[in-house]
Amino acid sequence: MNIHQSTRTYAQQQDQTDPLRTFREQFLIPEKDGQPQLYFCGNSLGLQPKSAREAIEREMNVWQNHGVEGWFEGDQPWLYYxxxxxxxxxxxxxxxxxxxxxxxxxxxxxxxxxxxxxxxxxxxxxxxxxxxxxxxxxxxxxxxxxxxxxxxxxxxxxxxxxxxxxxxxxxxxxxxxxxxxxxxxxxxxxxxxxxxxxxxxxxxxxxxxxxxxxxxxxxxxxxxxxxxxxxxxxxxxxxxxxxxxxxxxxxxxxxxxxxxxxxxxxxxxxxxxxxxxxxxxxxxxxxxxxxxxxxxxxxxxxPTILALAVHRASLAIFAEAGMRNLRNKSVKLTGYLEFLLKGINGEFDNPITIMTPTEPEARGCQLSLLVRKDGKKLFDDLTQNQIIGDWREPNCIRLAPTPLYNTFEEVWQVGEVIREFYQ
Missing domain, CATH: 3.40.640.10 (Type I PLP-dependent aspartate aminotransferase-like (Major domain))
Known part of the structure; x- marks a missing residue:
């Protein structure tokens, strides 16, 4: 029995009880016209951790102050990065x-x-x-x-x-x-x-x-x-x-x-x-x-130390969150998106086919949607509503709710935009 609900209140309740909800604050969310975008494209490029700039700045300071000796000096020599x-x-x-x-x-x-x-x-x-x-x-x-x-x-x-x-x-x-x-x-x-x-x-x-x-x-x-x-x-x-x-x-x-x-x-x-x-x-x-x-x-x-510095900053977030916790949230987030899309299919004569397997063990964050008609128009409509996904010819939209920075309410918003497109 599916206990999901297609309401904003339900999605907000899921966010309030989400043990990983504060990790979103560690990322910079892209904005357009002063409004944060709904970013569902982590399958292509993940968002920038706020700690990335500081990590690069630290190594820039090492370069400035030590030059070539940065490979060997200090408490974190580049040689062992x-x-x-x-x-x-x-x-x-x-x-x-x-x-x-x-x-x-x-x-x-x-x-x-x-x-x-x-x-x-x-x-x-x-x-x-x-x-x-x-x-x-x-x-x-x-x-x-x-x-x-x-x-x-x-x-x-x-x-x-x-x-x-x-x-x-x-x-x-x-x-x-x-x-x-x-x-x-x-x-x-x-x-x-x-x-x-x-x-x-x-x-x-x-x-x-x-x-x-x-x-x-x-x-x-x-x-x-x-x-x-x-x-x-x-x-x-x-x-x-x-x-x-x-x-x-x-x-x-x-x-x-x-x-x-x-x-x-x-x-x-x-x-x-x-x-x-x-x-x-x-x-x-x-x-x-x-x-x-x-x-x-x-x-x-x-090695490219500046790239490794950003990588290390991001990995620190994973170490704090824990892969098991991230996976648990991912299953719920993607499951909620699937639930909303199935509701839309039931309401509007199945305009979308979900290519991705329904079994959690056979998928990650991403759902790949084959749109029966006007797929590019739907994708453009999502973009106009500040939802960043990924378009693949000839008729595929990829959406990836990512547990570190996406929310249940954002997933609900995606569902609402798609539902309104077919109304």
Whole structure:
């Protein structure tokens, strides 16, 4: 029995009893014409923490006062900055601190991981992925395979949804692994599909791949800081993500990588840079690459300290709020939006199809809406009413109620604007 109510009073009551309600105050809400906007686009770019500017200013002062010695002086030397982020990152993705490292950018990290974990040999040359994954991942796989002298059309196997369905059934992915176990060298796919909002059963996928000795990796761009992750326990070989969506670390913010500890001592091929070299010997400037232990050994260049400072400021908010608490609120927020949209469908002959699975464990914050008619007009109407979502051609609106800064009353307002559009 659904206990939600489609009234503003109900939504306000939910906000009043929300244990995370004060976290919204830690973010800068965009305004237009002096009015705060309803921001439902954290799936594309998260909002700015108020602490971000102070974090950057601190490192600017270090630069001003210490110059190059900022790498070594003070209570938080730049040389170890990536380590300041590890504990919280590990909690967010379900890993050990030694298995994670903030570094580079997402597609750079993906290529680095493919170099290490995609090892075509004999009959095992193929990569299993999902159809319609984020374009950057598609391009990375395509060009990486071609750089190995292989034909992407022969090597890349993309699993598609069944006819008439928008999302992939887990069994279809598992069957594809079983049916191609002798030819697969790697399973590499998103953990949460950017377009449909579907969270894939990464635990089951990793287990099936491991059963056949196939390595597995995930792009968690839309999952990190959003969906529950247990990468270490699942035995995932590697994962990569960005920090500018749900992790609120600024446009083009630093990426992150996970490498399971079972692979730390493996003699894996890699593309190396000096920041991944043994920290104690890095400044000896000697030939012969000696990697740092753990995920740190995949670092390349000198890190961008200002970007890391913003990232660290945002991670501090996650550490304070707790992923379990954020997830609990997320389930309720997105569930409330779904409830309101279903009410609108019942009232106006189903103008909207929710592509995203209805089961909480199969989705994060985001709902992807297929609008039967005049989708762009509806999106423009939302925008005119100060609601910031995301439009995807030809007829998809993505809305992501984010637990750190969105409210139940905002969700209710979105529902009211859509209802009024169809009246």
């Amino acid at each position: 990536h380590k300041y982020c590890k504990e919280t990152l590990a909690e967010i993705v379900g890993a050990k601190p030694s298995e994670v490292c903030p570094m580079n950018n997402l597609t750079v990290n993906l290529h680095l991981m493919l170099t290490s974990f995609y090892q075509p040999k004999g009959d095992r040359t193929r990569i299993l992925t999902v159809a319609g994954d984020f374009p950057s991942d598609q391009y990375a796989l395509e060009t990486h395979v071609r750089s190995r002298g292989l034909d992407p059309s022969e090597v890349i196997l993309a699993v598609k949804p069944q006819e008439g369905e928008y999302t992939l059934q887990t069994e279809a992915i598992l069957n594809a692994i079983r049916e191609n176990e002798r030819s697969l060298a790697l399973v590499m796919m998103s953990g949460l599909h950017y377009y449909t909002g579907q969270v894939f059963n990464m635990k089951a996928i990793a287990a099936e791949a491991q059963k056949w000795g196939i390595r597995v990796g995930f792009d968690l761009a839309h999952a990190a800081g959003n969906a529950p992750l247990h990468l270490h326990d699942w035995g995932v070989d590697f994962a990569v993500w960005c920090s500018y969506k749900y992790l609120n670390s600024g446009p083009g913010g630093v990426s992150g990588s996970f490498v399971h500890e079972k692979n730390h001592d493996a003699n894996l091929p890699r593309l190396a840079g000096w920041w991944g070299y043994d920290e104690d010997r890095r400044f000896e400037m000697t030939p012969g690459f000696v990697p740092m232990p753990g995920a740190d050994g995949w670092q390349l260049s000198t």
